[in-house]
Amino acid sequence: MMVVVEGDTDLPYVRKLVADAGLTVTSEVDAGGKGNIDRDLLKYNSMGKGMPVVVLRDLDHDALCGAAFVSQLNVKRARWFRLRLAVRELESWVLADAPGLSKFMGIDAKWLPGNPDSEADPTRSLLDLAARSPSEWGAFVNPS
DSSP, rough: EEEEEEGGHHHHHHHHHHTTTTOOOEEEEEEESSHHHHHHHHHHHHHHTTTTEEEEEEEETTSHHHHHHHHOOOOOOOOOOEEEEEEOOHHHHHHOOOHHHHHHOOOOOGGGOOOOGOOOOHHHHHHHHHHHHHHHHHHHHSSS
């Protein structure tokens, strides 16, 4: 299956999601931002007539909810095309898994936000947590 994401930092998440679903990524597209995804959405949908295509895009503040955004697109979805919206951002999904993220980073779960979708900048929140990590993530974010 082809996967399309906003940027290269989204690829590891999508690879894991696809693998957990028992599927295989055959090609990856780093679209270079949601504006480029939006511009090429009809092309990806058309490709979905003959092959599986999954597009992952952050909703950010582009609509009140995912359903409202999809209805604005006014696109008749091809058989093998799937658009998945991360509400609010992909990083919000990561922050929402407090037990998993705290274990992975070696940090206290109480440091994680209670409502990741209400974070002003979920990416910054995730990076700030990584900086507090005693693991290699702290060194990655704060190189000496």
